[in-house]
Amino acid sequence: MDGYGQYFKALRESKGATLREVERQTDVSNAYLSQLESGKVKQPSPNTLYRLAKFYQVSYEMLMEKVGYPVSKSNALPKDQSISSAAKNKLGEISNEEEVELLQYLKFIRNRKS
Amino acid sequence: MDGYGQYFKALRESKGATLREVERQTDVSNAYLSQLESGKVKQPSPNTLYRLAKFYQVSYEMLMEKVGYPVSKSNALPKDQSISSAAKNKLGEISNEEEVELLQYLKFIRNRKS
DNA sequence: TAGCTTTGCTTGATATCGCAAGCAATAGAT
């Protein structure tokens, strides 16, 4: 039903921040953040996305694209590219052990579908 | 008080188009276009701006900026991150949904010890 | 146990987007 709600939640929790912590740093209310993460928001404004992008240290354009806004240039870019960079940002500090587990889990995910 | 309203009107008139002509080509209602040109709209959505940009043959980003949305002129993120190229290669093609699951699983891994 | 604090969440309110429908003025055609 919702797509990027889970993503924002994962972003926040991977940073170990609370809703109110994000609120303090971004001036986006914890009420709205909660709705955002539970899929009750359709398209947060670019202004909001920009604040979150800076706090979570991910690409603003990537967030724009993720919530469905047109992003002129990256129309030509494959979608996996921006996702890859997002993953790179979030997974950039993983240890070798964690990497192995993630890769195994990725296999598990993919086998689960077919 | 109205900044870009005049601009949109100038764009349309320079093309010799009527409100309803623009409506036909962009699926933006003539009612809304009228409000837009008379400064009664604060921030038209990126979706709307994109349609108008294409019709008027101007830059989408320029319109975004004109209306007051943040436009990251320079990428806030470095291109190359200190991630193992192995993981980068293997994770480079993960999908949207897979990324979410991986981030959640990574959080699970890290909390498993405590 | 009782009392603060934190955390995620819900709810009511406000503001804006964007449109369908309609209106007054103008232009053209007969």
Next chain:
DNA sequence: ATCTATTGCTTGCGATATCAAGCAAAGCTA
């Protein structure tokens, strides 16, 4: 002069973004 189509515009409305306030559960602390 009358009819018809076009044009710009206003208005009322549903949908959505965003927040302030508050609430219940859980965690600390005394």
